[in-house]
Amino acid sequence: MLTIALSKGRILDQTLPLLKCAGIDIAKKELNSRKLILNTNIDDVKVIIIRATDVPVFVQHGAADIGIAGKDVLLEHGAAGLFELLDLKISQCKLMVAAESKDNLKQQTLKIATKYVNCTKQYFEKRGQQIEIIKLYGSMELAPKVGLAHCIVDLVDTGNTLKANGLMPLENITDISSRLVVNIASFRTKNAQIKKWVSNIESQI
Ligand code: PRT
Numbered sequence: 001m002l003t004i005a006l007s008k009g010r011i012l013d014q015t016l017p018l019l020k021c022a023g024i025d026i027a028k029k030e031l032n033s034r035k036l037i038l039n040t041n042i043d044d045v046k047v048i049i050i051r052a053t054d055v056p057v058f059v060q061h062g063a064a065d066i067g068i069a070g071k072d073v074l075l076e077h078g079a080a081g082l083f084e085l086l087d088l089k090i091s092q093c094k095l096m097v098a099a100e101s102k103d104n105l106k107q108q109t110l111k112i113a114t115k116y117v118n119c120t121k122q123y124f125e126k127r128g129q130q131i132e133i134i135k136l137y138g139s140m141e142l143a144p145k146v147g148l149a150h151c152i153v154d155l156v157d158t159g160n161t162l163k164a165n166g167l168m169p170l171e172n173i174t175d176i177s178s179r180l181v182v183n184i185a186s187f188r189t190k191n192a193q194i195k196k197w198v199s200n201i202e203s204q205i
């Protein structure tokens with residue numbers, strides 16, 4: 001049996017057609033059911049659909065053999081126990097520093113609102129900037145407005161969300177897209193099966 005962990009939400013809408021082209025199809029009835037483990041058209045391939053941030057955790061511990069998640073989620077997790085095999089080039093965006101103006105970044109201790117605690121620490125440590133992180137789970141854009149932080153670190157696609165909240169994109173930390181990851185032990189024990197599906201998916205990117 002091969003288990004594939006997929007991220008709920010916006011990544012899923014782009015992942016399902018990709019899997020279908022690669023030969024793995026999940027019936028509408030399965031998708032609309034309340035089941036957590038879904039059957040596919042392939043007898044020995046099952047799919048679980050979970051919170052994006054849980055995907056690397058399931059794959060790391062071998063609860064899923066393959067996972068599809070955003071690079072942002074993988075960087076934040078640290079990707080221990082995982083091989084990143086493919087860049088699927090879907091759900092692309094950038095992890096950016098944003099603030100009301102460039103001057104707001106000129107602080108002895110820069111207060112940053114973000115859910116990307118590890119990525120943010122690494123980025124600012126490299127340049128020796130002292131920071132204080134305010135960990136939020138959403139609505140980061142609000143933080144500078146209400147004096148909670150000098151700037152934010154968040155994902156930016158069109159930039160419309162920043163603009164609507166009076167912020168501007170200032171520094172690109174890294175480009176993000178969805179990646180296919182594999183559990184290291186599974187890659188050895190289920191090598192032929194994994195290689196087959198990975199190459200099918202790769203040919204459809
Ligand atoms: O919502 P939930 O807490 O359940 O989980 P989630 O937010 O992690 O899932 P979801 O469905 O929002 O998908 C998140 C994943 O999609 C991320 O991990 C990225 O890999 C990818 N992705 C790609 C994005 C964006 N683009 C994106 N633009 N995730 C979020 N955004 C948000 C961003 O946070 C900001 O609020 O969209 C807003 C900015 O968009 P623009 O177009 O206004 O710039």
Ligand code: MG
Pocket residue numbers: 009
């Ligand atoms: Mg979301």
